[in-house]
Amino acid sequence: MSRRSTVIPGFGLSLGFTLSYLSLLVIIPLSAVLIKSFGIGWSGFLDILGSERILKSLQLSFSTAFFAALVNLIFGLLLAWCLVRYQFPGKKLIDALVDLPFALPTAVAGIALTALYSPNGWIGQYLDQLNIQVAYTPLGITIALIFIGIPFVVRTVQPVLADIETELEEASTALGANRWQTITKIILPILLPALLTGFALAFARGVGEYGSVIFIAGNQPYETEIAPLMIISYLEEYDYESATTVAVVMLVISFAFLLLINLLQAWASRRTGRTAP
Numbered sequence: 001m002s003r004r005s006t007v008i009p010g011f012g013l014s015l016g017f018t019l020s021y022l023s024l025l026v027i028i029p030l031s032a033v034l035i036k037s038f039g040i041g042w043s044g045f046l047d048i049l050g051s052e053r054i055l056k057s058l059q060l061s062f063s064t065a066f067f068a069a070l071v072n073l074i075f076g077l078l079l080a081w082c083l084v085r086y087q088f089p090g091k092k093l094i095d096a097l098v099d100l101p102f103a104l105p106t107a108v109a110g111i112a113l114t115a116l117y118s119p120n121g122w123i124g125q126y127l128d129q130l131n132i133q134v135a136y137t138p139l140g141i142t143i144a145l146i147f148i149g150i151p152f153v154v155r156t157v158q159p160v161l162a163d164i165e166t167e168l169e170e171a172s173t174a175l176g177a178n179r180w181q182t183i184t185k186i187i188l189p190i191l192l193p194a195l196l197t198g199f200a201l202a203f204a205r206g207v208g209e210y211g212s213v214i215f216i217a218g219n220q221p222y223e224t225e226i227a228p229l230m231i232i233s234y235l236e237e238y239d240y241e242s243a244t245t246v247a248v249v250m251l252v253i254s255f256a257f258l259l260l261i262n263l264l265q266a267w268a269s270r271r272t273g274r275t276a277p
Helices: 011-038 041-049 052-085 091-097 106-117 124-129 138-163 166-174 179-208 211-217 227-236 240-272
Strands: none
Touching: 011 041, 011 240, 041 052, 041 240, 052 091, 052 138, 052 179, 052 227, 052 240, 106 124, 106 138, 106 211, 138 179, 138 211, 166 179, 179 240, 211 227, 227 240
């Protein structure tokens, strides 16, 4: 029996290298975390996880990451729309500024946001007069996660939006659809896989974010203490069991959420006939 030829030769070697590379960088380290955590047994695992301080930090990390990703989903779409569909002065500058959170060190971002929103900061001093406190609150954490997550949505949606032909909108209008119907029936279904991808990336980045959050959070136990900070604190105390327990819980929840997003992407891609980015 003749062997079927492929366009790209060396598939077996490439697959082996890919699996080895993935195992060394992802599978083996994650397996070590799981083994270390489950080594204390289910009773020890549940005792650590039953700590109110840990539960509060997990709830804070996932809730703020979710809301920040949701805000980025809405305003990232609007920003991508403006950058693709309109011409205006300073467009290239704004387009370049979108990538600034990628290049800016997270600690610098955290210090800058704290300087802006602290009670005596440039913006915080005016918010303080209205009895609105941003720094050292969950709201400040959410703002920090919005800042570092916005590029994921914009850069994921922007190329897909650029590929949508304006003739589709013109045809929809010619057939009697109003603007709202064109957006909800034509544009959003096409953008849905990209929007879900951007949301998932922003959420995943927000859950594990550390540098830009610890400065504006204030790190108050039970109130503004995030889960990554708990992991760092346990590691500094050589409490590896507690650190790996928190890490495993974050890993499982994040994996389940991202798996759900991938299933939604596949469903949306089948409906629109487009491949998710």
